[in-house]
Amino acid sequence: MDNEGTICMKTDKDACEEQNVAGLYQDTQVAESYCQRRFAHSWSSLLHRKQVTEVNRALAQFQPGDTVELAPGPARLTTEIRGVQRGIMVEYSHEMLTVAQKRLSEAGLASRWDLRHGNAFDLQSMDIHCDFLFTFRFIRHFIMSDRIRLYKQIHHCLRPGGYFIMDVVNRIMRERIEAQSSKKSKNELPVYDMAYTPCEFEDEIEEHGFVVRRLIPVIKHFGLQSWVSFTLDHRIASLAYVTVAILERVPSLEPLEWIAVCQKME
Ligand SMILES: C[S@@+](CC[C@H](N)C(=O)[O-])C[C@H]1O[C@@H](n2cnc3c(N)ncnc32)[C@H](O)[C@@H]1O
Structure with a gap:
């Protein structure tokens, strides 16, 4: 299945x-085309919309003083995030930061965010502290030992009781998709994706000092929703989006991903 970068087939060479x-994103072309290439289809556009909605919902509920976004890339989400009082972004790619700065200025949000070139594995040395932290399409790309290092940094950075939001790939769905596809799309970056059952994720996160407060399912009927996208997007994109969004209202036990709202344990 060619879906331009969002569903990855795992290979031995994946970063x-x-x-x-980090090396994959230090590229101007990758940075400038990121949002357009990866979120062009109706189903991926809905995934983006749901992530924005849930981060905004959590911000409205928790009203944090200091917010951090790790690895924001070109500020895909950030330009649509509301309710940030003081925000810091930590991004390793200068190319991504350039695009993020431009997009935030265009959205009138540049004054809310302090864009920092830095390494998410080294937040401690940046002396960053916050009440709310979110990061998407980042932690999932790392092997266990690196994920543990990231959880430690996030734990250190969050104040007691602070909230942490990330995306979680559903292992059952990923395995189904992989069983049906034999190769990566030429548009995909060669990057690994860790996938979980809800219990596996809860165990992993709890072991590192967080408790999962909510797991919000996203793209609940990927097979049907991606089929609608591929069939209708290039003909009547608005109808494709509406159809995909209506399908999302139907409950399912096997979404493509979840958005996890976690809290630092006291
Ligand atoms: C797949 S993109 C995700 C961008 C954005 N969060 C999103 O959801 O669309 C991964 C981002 O992580 C950044 N990144 C990779 N390694 C990093 C590190 N060690 N510290 C901070 N950012 C890093 C990359 O430069 C890239 O912008």
Whole structure:
């Protein structure tokens, strides 16, 4: 299945560690085309919309003083995030930061965010502290030992009781998709994706000092929703989006991903 970068087939050569994941995004072309290439289809556009909605919902509920976004890339989400009092972004790619700065200025949000070039594996040395932290399409790309290092940094950075939001790939769905596809799309970056059952994720996160407060399912009927996208997007994109969004209202036990709202344990 060619879906331009969002569903990855895992191969032995996929980047999955600190340096090789960072290296993939230090590229102007990758930075400038990121949002357009990866969120062009109706189903991926809905995924984006749901992530924005849930982060905004959590911000409205928790009203944090200090917010951090790790690895924001080109500020895909950030330009639509509301309710941030003081925000810091930590991003390793200068190319991504350039695009993020431009997009935030265009959205009139540049004054809310302090864009920092830095390494998410080294937040401690940046002396960053916050009440709310979110990061999407980032932690999932790393092997266990690196994910543990990231959880430690996030735990240190969050104040007691602070909230942490990330995306979680559903292992059952990922395995189904992989069983049906044999190769990566030429548009995909060679990057690893860790996938979980809800219990596996809860165990992993609890082991590192957080408790899962909510797991919000996203793209509940990927097979049907991606089929609608591929069939209708290039003909009547608005109808495709509406159909995909209506399907999302139907409950399912096997969404493509979840949005996890976690809290630092006291
Ligand atoms: C797949 S993109 C995700 C961008 C955005 N969060 C989103 O959801 O669309 C991964 C981002 O992580 C950044 N990144 C990779 N390694 C990093 C590190 N060690 N510290 C901070 N950012 C890093 C990359 O430069 C890239 O912008």
